[in-house]
Amino acid sequence: MPTTARPPNVAQTDTVPSGHSSRRAVVAGGIGNFIEWYDYGVYAALSPVISSLFFPSESTVASTLSTFAVFGVGFVVRPLGGLFFGQLGDRRGRRTALAWALILVSASTLGMGLLPTYAAAGVAAPALLVLLRLLQGFSAGGEFTGSATVMTENAPVGRRGRVSSWQQFSVITGTLAGVLVVTAITNLGSADALENGGWRIPFLLSLPLGAIGFYIRFRMADTPHFQALREAGEVAERPAAEAVRTQRGAMFTAFFYTALPNIGFYTFLTYTPTFLHNEAGLSLGDAYLANVIGMTVYAALTLVMGRVSDRVGRRPILIAHAAVFFVSAIPIYLLMSHGSLWAALVAQLPAMLIMACYSGPGTAGLTELFPTRLRYSGMALPYNLSSAIFGGTAPFIATGLIAWLGTPLAPAFWAMAAAIPTLIVYLRMRETAFEPLRDR
Structure with missing residues (x-):
C-alpha cells in the first residue's frame, strides 16, 4: 500500500534553490529538449513526404511502415545514450552531459536536412x-533525463511540479514548432513545395537553434544539490552500477511509469497527422492544423497540471491519467477517424487533457524517485528502455495494427493494454510531492 512516510536514510542538501536559479534551469534545460523534440515533430509530420522520397513503394502502407521503422531505430540506442550521459552527468556534472547531448542532436538534425534522396543516391539515402x-x-x-534532473534539482521547495512541468512544456512546444514549420511550408508553398526541397528547411533550422542552446548551457552552473554532493566528496564513482544495485525498485517503477505516456505522446501527437491523413482522409494541411491546435492546448494544460500537483500531490493526477486514458481511447480514435476537421478537433481536446495529467506532474514524480547521487543514471536507463519499447515503436505498431486488424481504432487497443501496468505502478508508488529531495 502507498504511504507518505519518509523512507530511511533520507538526506537533503542545506542549499535551497532560488527562484532565479529555477528560471535559468528552465531555459538551459528546456532549450535542448526543444531542439530534440523539434526534430521528432518535423520527422513525424513529414512522414508522408519522407516515405515517398526515401522509401518509394507502390504500397502506401509499406512506405509508411518503413518511415516509422526508421523513426523507431533512433529509440533503439537511447538506452545506450542514457547509460553514457547518465554516467557523465552523475560523475562530471549535469552541465557537461547536457552540453554534449545538445551538440550531437544539433549536428545530426542538420545532417538530415543535407541528405540526398533515394532518387539521387539509391539505397545510400535511407542508410544515411x-x-x-x-x-x-x-x-x-x-x-530528457538530464534536463529533468536540472529543473527538479533547481526548483524551490513546494514548486518542483510547477518548475519541472516546463520540461514537458519544452518537449511539447518543440514538437509543436516542428509541426508549425511543416504546416507553414505546406500551406504557403505550392502543392509540391515539400517534395521539391521544402522538406529540408525545418531540419536546417537546427543550426541556429543549436548555437543559441549551446551558448545558454555553456553559461549555466551545476545544480545546488549536485554541487553540495561534490563538495562533500560523495559523488558516485560508478553511478550506473550502484543504481542497478541499490535502486532496482525505483528503476522498475520508472520503466512502467512512462509506458503509457510514451504511447500516448507518440500516437496522440507525433502520429496524428499521418493518422488523420491516411485513415480519416483529411488533407495534409487540415491534419497538421488539427495537430497544432491540440498541441497548443496540451502545452498550456501541462503548466496548469504541474502547479496543481504541487498542491494535491502527483499520485491522484497520475492515477486519473491512466484510468481515464483506458476508458476513453476508443471513443477518441472513433472521433478522429470520422473524416472531418471538426471531429478531429473535438477529439483532440479531451485527449490533450488526459495527456496533461501526466506531463504536468510526470517529470517531478519521476525524478523524485531517485537520490541526487544516482538520479541521472538511475532514471536514464529505465526511462529510455521504456521509450524504446513503448514510444519509438508506437507509430509503427499503430500503422501495422490498422493494416492487420482493418480498423482505424487499432491504436487504441495498444494504448489500453499499456494503461494497465502503468495504472498499477501509479497506485502503488509513494507520494513524493511534499518531501524534500533525497541527496543520498
Missing part, C-alpha cells in the same frame, strides 16, 4: 537516414 537517426537517439538518451 538510419545513421543520423541513431545519433539523434543516442543524444536523446541523455537529453
Whole structure:
C-alpha cells in the first residue's frame, strides 16, 4: 500500500534553490529538449513526404511502415545514450552531459536536412537516414533525463511540479514548432513545395537553434544539490552500477511509469497527422492544423497540471491519467477517424487533457524517485528502455495494427493494454510531492 512516510536514510542538501536559479534551469534545460523534440515533430509530420522520397513503394502502407521503422531505430540506442550521459552527468556534472547531448542532436538534425534522396543516391539515402537517426537517439538518451534532473534539482521547495512541468512544456512546444514549420511550408508553398526541397528547411533550422542552446548551457552552473554532493566528496564513482544495485525498485517503477505516456505522446501527437491523413482522409494541411491546435492546448494544460500537483500531490493526477486514458481511447480514435476537421478537433481536446495529467506532474514524480547521487543514471536507463519499447515503436505498431486488424481504432487497443501496468505502478508508488529531495 502507498504511504507518505519518509523512507530511511533520507538526506537533503542545506542549499535551497532560488527562484532565479529555477528560471535559468528552465531555459538551459528546456532549450535542448526543444531542439530534440523539434526534430521528432518535423520527422513525424513529414512522414508522408519522407516515405515517398526515401522509401518509394507502390504500397502506401509499406512506405509508411518503413518511415516509422526508421523513426523507431533512433529509440533503439537511447538506452545506450542514457547509460553514457547518465554516467557523465552523475560523475562530471549535469552541465557537461547536457552540453554534449545538445551538440550531437544539433549536428545530426542538420545532417538530415543535407541528405540526398533515394532518387539521387539509391539505397545510400535511407542508410544515411538510419545513421543520423541513431545519433539523434543516442543524444536523446541523455537529453530528457538530464534536463529533468536540472529543473527538479533547481526548483524551490513546494514548486518542483510547477518548475519541472516546463520540461514537458519544452518537449511539447518543440514538437509543436516542428509541426508549425511543416504546416507553414505546406500551406504557403505550392502543392509540391515539400517534395521539391521544402522538406529540408525545418531540419536546417537546427543550426541556429543549436548555437543559441549551446551558448545558454555553456553559461549555466551545476545544480545546488549536485554541487553540495561534490563538495562533500560523495559523488558516485560508478553511478550506473550502484543504481542497478541499490535502486532496482525505483528503476522498475520508472520503466512502467512512462509506458503509457510514451504511447500516448507518440500516437496522440507525433502520429496524428499521418493518422488523420491516411485513415480519416483529411488533407495534409487540415491534419497538421488539427495537430497544432491540440498541441497548443496540451502545452498550456501541462503548466496548469504541474502547479496543481504541487498542491494535491502527483499520485491522484497520475492515477486519473491512466484510468481515464483506458476508458476513453476508443471513443477518441472513433472521433478522429470520422473524416472531418471538426471531429478531429473535438477529439483532440479531451485527449490533450488526459495527456496533461501526466506531463504536468510526470517529470517531478519521476525524478523524485531517485537520490541526487544516482538520479541521472538511475532514471536514464529505465526511462529510455521504456521509450524504446513503448514510444519509438508506437507509430509503427499503430500503422501495422490498422493494416492487420482493418480498423482505424487499432491504436487504441495498444494504448489500453499499456494503461494497465502503468495504472498499477501509479497506485502503488509513494507520494513524493511534499518531501524534500533525497541527496543520498
